[in-house]
Amino acid sequence: MKRRQFEQGSINGWMVGTIGFLVLTLIAGAVAAWMFVEYTREKTGVDAKVASAVAKGKNEQAELDQKRFSEEAKNPRVEFVGPNEFGRVSFMYPKTWSAYVDQDGTDRGDYKAYFHPGTVPPARSNTSRFAVRLEVLNSDFDKVLSQYANQLKKGELTSSSVEFNGNAATRLDGAFSKELRGSVVLMRVRDKTIRFSTDADVFKPDFQAVLDTVKFVQ
Incomplete structure (x- = not known):
């Protein structure tokens, strides 16, 4: 009788531990997934801002180059x-x-x-x-x-x-x-x-x- 109770207690403890481990694993996985999504979102935003800044810089430089070329093309008058x-x-x-x-x-x-x-x-x-x-x-x-x-x-x-x-x-x-x-x-x-x-x-x-x-x- 005592042995059966001991075995039942062992099984219940194992199940609780297993369930707890699974819950923690799921939570950890969810947190990791959330962090990955946030990281991806932030990285995408940063990459977009960098790309926009680079494109703007290129456009501004192109405009300056075109303006300088247009002025130089006027000479000699x-x-x-x-x-x-x-x-x-x-x-x-x-x-x-x-x-x-x-x-x-x-x-x-x-x-x-x-x-x-x-x-x-x-x-x-x-x-x-x-x-x-x-x-x-x-x-x-x-x-x-x-x-x-x-x-x-x-x-x-x-x-x-x-x-x-x-x-x-x-x-x-x-x-x-x-x-x-x-x-x-x-x-x-x-x-x-x-x-x-x-x-x-x-x-x-x-x-x-x-x-x-x-x-x-x-």
């Missing part, structure tokens, strides 16, 4: 020289740009030339935008400037007295219409007015570079 009867206006512009003379000033008309990267858009389209426009107008300086009086009064444009390559000028910046925001520079030449303009703020650095090389004969 090309000289433009206008006709003598219109003050022989000259300046340097990027070699990657095209130039187009739309009006050559014959029959006492104005002289108009357009400059733009690649191909010059249609000169007589109201929707065309140009990097640089050059106009030599058969009008007095004050008369041309007065065309902007209302916009200056409304605050749509700002005016400043400037000098480019030793040439005194008046510069206008702002919104010339609802669709066009840019800059205009006016200079006196004899009984005429030189008008440089750019149709977009993105071209302002090149516009400035052009103006810094302007020469003309009074």
